[in-house]
Amino acid sequence: MAMIAPFRALRYDPRRVDLAQVVTQPYDKISLEMQQRYYSASPYNLVRIILGRSESSDGPADNVYTRAAGYFREWRKQGIFLQDSEPSVYGYVQDFKGPDQHALERRGFIALGRIEDYANNVVFRHEQTLAKPKADRLELLRATRAHLEQLFMLYRDPEDEIDRRLAPPSEPDISVRDEYGVQHRVWRIFDPQAIAAVQTAMASKKLIIADGHHRYETALNYRNERRSSRVSAAAGASPEGSAAGTVPEHSGAAAYEMVMMTFINMDSPGLVILPTHRVVAQLPSFSSEAFSKQLRQYFTVEELDASIDPHRATAILHEAGRAGFALVAVTDDRAMLLHHPRALGSSIFDGLSFRQQLLDVVQLHQLVLESVLGISKEAIREQQNISYVREIGEALDRVRTGRANVAFLMNPVRISQAEDIAFAGEVLPQKSTDFYPKLLSGLTIYALE
Secondary structure (H helix, E strand, O other): OOOEEOEOOEEEOOOOOOHHHOOEOOHHHOOHHHHHHHHHHOOOOOHHHHOOOOOOOOEOOEOHHHHHHHHHHHHHHHOOEEEOOOOEEEEEEEEEEOOOOOEEEEEEEEEEEEOOOHHHOOEEOOEOOOHHHHHHHHHHHHHHOEEOOOEEEEEOOOOOHHHHHOOOOOOOOEEEEOOOOOEEEEEEEOOHHHHHHHHHHHOOOOEEEEEOHHHHHHHHHHHHHHHHHHHHOOOOOOOOOOOOOOOOHHHOOOHHHEEEEEEEEOOOOOOEEEOOEEEEOOOOOOOHHHHHHHHOOOOEEEEEOOOOOHHHHHHHHHHHHOOOOEEEEEOOOOEEEEEOOOOOOOHHHOOOOHHHHOOHHHHHHHHHHHHHOOOOHHHHHOOOOEEEEOOHHHHHHHHHOOOOOEEEEEOOOOHHHHHHHHHOOOOEOOOOOEEEOOOOEOOOEEEOO
16 A cells, blocks of 8 residues: 655745745756756755765765765755644646647645555556666765655546645745746645545555656665664664654654655646657768668658658657557658567567567667667667657757767657556666656755654
8 A cells, every 4th residue: 555644844945045046857857057057046056965066076075975965954954944844745736838838737746655665566667777876866865864856656546536635725835937937836735634535545546656766766775774774773772763753653654764755646637748759879880771771671661851840750750659659760861750560579579578569669679779770778778879858859950960870759658558567567668758847856855854
């Protein structure tokens, strides 16, 4: 069962800072240019904690993690962060424009969720994780002893029962617009009856990690570390995690057993997944003519206008995708629509279920990136020849300016596909889903002590 709990969040004091100048996108979406912009925006911008700058003089006593812990400690002392007086859950609404520029609203709530081993069949993943990002986040968590960003979790609620129970009052406690024009509104809900009703309704839910796979598994690893330390401690030691008062006593959980999550209903009309396009570069002796011939081993290939623009590419993908697999490959001198793959069930897909084989992103990785272009799984994991972009225009520009060999334009993974994969205990290739908009970092913080 999914156990959630209210908590006393740390939040920026709006009397001390301009909230728009201190919140950020999630750490793994922050480019070097964004990091610089955040640093310049405010001396209290959260980037200094979640993705600080490395220095040439860094060492064991002074590094990005020790500096992050220092900022976090000092900002609490200075009252930049204030802790709410009552354990609460936090209604969270995002107003934004979808890919078609229509106005959308995505509603959810922020609370603590109990960290579960995947084997318990309560929390499910749908993407692979990498060791390096987890090691980085674990060092940060050890240093700060706080969950500074929300995990994005999905659950099913066709009747919208939970969101209706958390219907917010008229004026939000937090309202801020991010750099992408998304309006984020947060309401603090501390009525015990409303919270208890949501806890009861959530108890039967299964949760899918939408964004934050690395941070979830980091929280899991940290929990296991703390459990081991507790077992090793002398008998009669006082329970850990109660000093900050962040987890109510009736939850029965030490602070490190919980992690901060934002829960979003999968049945919400405001749930949007964007495609993540692949751009391949630095291939030796790449020939678009040879590439086209090799593709025909595995797909039906239709030549398109080589000058295809983003609008036309999107329309072609959308229409072709109605019948199943569809992919547009663009080189410097041609564009091709790939459809009707012919290798389903072959040895190329050994170890992958038929459910996985049907996905566009799996077909791309197994047949095109690995079999045709010869890029190894390790090179893909390390992003040696491949990069990921959200905008079709950027992908086309990289090819047409000679910075890449080929761009692969894709349709988004459907939420039903991600759900089926997750509940089957399977995973998609990395960067397969791009849930939009992202959850803003810095709205609430969960301090473990």
